Amino acid sequence: MVSLSGSLLSSLTVTNAGSNRFTRFPLYNSKMIHFRCYKRKKVQRKAVRACVAPPPNLGSDGWSATKFNDPSKSENLSTVWEPEDNSDVLIECRDVYKSFGEKHILRGVSFKIRHGEAVGIIGPSGTGKSTILKIIAGLLAPDKGEVYIRGKKRVGLISDEEISGLRIGLVFQSAALFDSLTVRENVGFLLYENSSMSEDQISELVTENLAAVGLKDVEDRLPSELSGGMKKRVALARSIIFDTTKEAIEPEVLLYDEPTAGLDPIASTVVEDLIRSVHMKDEATVKLGNIASYVVVTHQHSTIRRAVDRLIFLYDGKIVWQGMTHEFTTSSNSIVQQFASGSLDGPIRY
Numbered sequence: 001m002v003s004l005s006g007s008l009l010s011s012l013t014v015t016n017a018g019s020n021r022f023t024r025f026p027l028y029n030s031k032m033i034h035f036r037c038y039k040r041k042k043v044q045r046k047a048v049r050a051c052v053a054p055p056p057n058l059g060s061d062g063w064s065a066t067k068f069n070d071p072s073k074s075e076n077l078s079t080v081w082e083p084e085d086n087s088d089v090l091i092e093c094r095d096v097y098k099s100f101g102e103k104h105i106l107r108g109v110s111f112k113i114r115h116g117e118a119v120g121i122i123g124p125s126g127t128g129k130s131t132i133l134k135i136i137a138g139l140l141a142p143d144k145g146e147v148y149i150r151g152k153k154r155v156g157l158i159s160d161e162e163i164s165g166l167r168i169g170l171v172f173q174s175a176a177l178f179d180s181l182t183v184r185e186n187v188g189f190l191l192y193e194n195s196s197m198s199e200d201q202i203s204e205l206v207t208e209n210l211a212a213v214g215l216k217d218v219e220d221r222l223p224s225e226l227s228g229g230m231k232k233r234v235a236l237a238r239s240i241i242f243d244t245t246k247e248a249i250e251p252e253v254l255l256y257d258e259p260t261a262g263l264d265p266i267a268s269t270v271v272e273d274l275i276r277s278v279h280m281k282d283e284a285t286v287k288l289g290n291i292a293s294y295v296v297v298t299h300q301h302s303t304i305r306r307a308v309d310r311l312i313f314l315y316d317g318k319i320v321w322q323g324m325t326h327e328f329t330t331s332s333n334s335i336v337q338q339f340a341s342g343s344l345d346g347p348i349r350y
Ligand SMILES: Nc1ncnc2c1ncn2[C@@H]1O[C@H](COP(=O)(O)OP(=O)(O)OP(=O)(O)O)[C@@H](O)[C@H]1O
Pocket: 100, 103, 105, 123, 124, 125, 126, 127, 128, 129, 130, 131, 132
């Protein structure tokens, strides 16, 4: 099942719960999202688990974590090191193209997100970073190229029922909370709508998840009563909450679109550390949503340094550099050098 959760539920949620499927159809107005239509339809759950048959030699959570720690092999795009074993690839973009009218935004973008990875997507403004996140999340379809979710090609958008075994959550830059709902209702939204949990159970879980992101006694507040950093933390709590009455929790890939934009340096550090903390894959943190991997679009150096291990640099519609985070500031790639230093001189033109 591909289930979009967390803050993405603000825009669209498709959850296959038994034989009932709940589908919300969003209307976009920039990054503000409103539900205009709510439709419930019955679908047959298809036998699609075969596409996610686990590979041999798994870790305790069902997947082997790949180590990306060979800096000598990842300095240049042409020599980037790729493990030969693809059994732990959760998401793959293959030669993705996307245009908006005459604007050719993505022009052949290919990369993989493996189980256990913390990946940053960086690059100049308008280069298509948010666009690629939306394509991964299934909110936008590529014009050309494919997206594979756990080895299975996605056909169409989010309503695709053929993909199973991975939840994908998108945490919007704006936090995208429902203004008229309380923090409790925002965080528990998916569970109120789609689970058989009682109100008390959900309420308890909401409090637990809020505590996990460092928030206490805010359940009854409205988003307008929160600071920007608190809103982002509420959005994070919403993205990691899950139905604890379910026997198996599917792993989730969380996509963060500029999670620290607009925050002061200390609030940024808090959010960066939270992003890390919900990712840890031990027994204790399975309680926090089983976040297998995450992708962060960011401009902030602190977030690059603190929250991700591997970087993908997008420029002019293509990936022009990939490497480990610690290589970013020492790269000999002139585009990366200019971006890292913020210089006006160099190949990047504004
Ligand atoms: N739905 C859309 N319709 C038309 N143009 C769009 C749409 N979505 C994005 N664009 C355009 O595509 C380009 C890439 O947008 P995108 O938001 O992906 O860039 P970005 O790299 O995330 O930028 P930033 O770093 O400034 O957030 C921009 O020029 C934007 O105006």
